[in-house]
Amino acid sequence: MVKREEIAHAADLIKIDLEEHEKYFEQVEKILSYFDILNKANIESEDLVTQVLPIEKLREDKYIVYGEKLIEKLKNYKGTFIEAPKMI
């Protein structure tokens, strides 16, 4: 069983504020304990089998000037700048 502190820690890592959300703990606990069904899945090897597909036709890695069109719809857009909240 996963401890509540561990869920709180994960939430903190991904910057989700859980203060007002007691019910999320219960739901997340319930879902995680359902995920434990995977323990029963008999896998021959624990090593991850990955498939490497060669990609031969990559696009040319070229810088394309997009210009103002890309940013004209952004909010709080001033000149070539975007106004953002002040961070400290």
Added chain:
Amino acid sequence: MNLAISAVQYVEEIKNGNISVEEFVTKTLERIENVEKNLHAYISVNKNALEEAKQIDKKIKSKEKVGSLLGMPISIKDNICVKGMKTTCASKLLEDFVAPYDATTISRLKSEGAIVMGKTNLDEFAMGLTTEFSYFGPSRNPWNTSYVPGGSSGGSAVSVSANECIASLGSDTGGSVRNPASFCSVVGLKPTYGLVSRYGLVSYANSMEQIGPITKTVEDTAFLLNTISGFDPFDNTTIESERIDYRKNLDAGVEGKRIGVVSEMTGEGLDSAVAKASRRAISKFQELGAECTEISLDFVKYAVATYYVIAVTEAGSNLARYDNIRYGFDFDVEGYEFNAYIKKVRKNFGPELTRRMILGAFTPSAGYAGKYFLKALNVKNKIRSQVKQAFKKVDFLIAPTVPVLPFKLGEKIDDPLALYLLDINTIIANLSGIPAISVPYEIVNGLPVGIQLFADSMQERALLQAAYAIEQTTNLPGVPM
């Protein structure tokens, strides 16, 4: 004028000059105006639709090239970018985001002369299967407005079913095209992973999602697939392959085909009405000359856990980009400590996103990755190899699209795990990359039941032939509104 015509019939009507694009689009806009207050299929409607229709009529008159879709009104799920239109993903964090470019599927539709009627409702960032997790409020099932339309492409399925457009594009990460198609009595296809470009689709779980058509008939699905499929240099996961005309030989039938009835998807946990409908569909296939045998895929019992572990892990990473700085809602300009600012932004995610963010932080974290994420990837490989083995014995797999009938709004919203479990019959296609289609099969007590067929990778043509064969045996009523 009859708005309940298929894409194929629409093209005929326009070609024969029986109707003009302008007339059809005007009637469609009136229809939207009349039914939207009850259905809420659309988040936004294209204000230029009528103007675009007039332009296409002009081109038709002067015999200019207009493409095979001839001004066909098509709706687009609001997580696919359409240049100059809002693409909100039904989230507060993108409520004012205007896409600066067209997704590849959109530029292909436009080059064939389609008109984007509007952007349709979905569960926030396509996470859910009822459309109730939309920041803008739920869509409703046109067959009975007290019921959910399914999801996450609920708005798309509603708009097609209720004749608010001819066809639609949705996205399917775990069943999000097929589930609402089944609940709203329309056709929904999840193509092979890599058959359709994902460029311009807002990412949720990149390794599993595909854009797919939602239409009134199987032939319409083939028609749209002809337009949207194929290699795209902007999406390196697309497959280079020979161009196929999916409409050709659609009536080839299923004589001599082998169909595997998946035991794990047709036994326990099925609603009795759904079970009966699926048994009838199986006997119908036998009457049509197919050979149906029971087939067991025992790893299906791990599919829901496997799918959700992978989906939340990818979602946690994809959603981390939304910082609400370039677009989103307005913020006080006061000073913030960085972590506090991000936390404040993320408070605006809806409940399902919040849950999946927490889960998505947990499953790949140090100490748990082996137990959850890496284990899930291994089980996914095992599922994939079981599915591949199955296709050595049979041509298609069959199961009901959703194990239950449509249910009432609010009925399951507080039990996320119960909702996840309803994905059991659709997610195999996403975990193994194979194509799957939901075809309307019955109406039970006024509620639609869909039947689902799977084929091996890149076997869309055969899949559509089988779907067409079963579709021809049905005679379903039109939507009751």
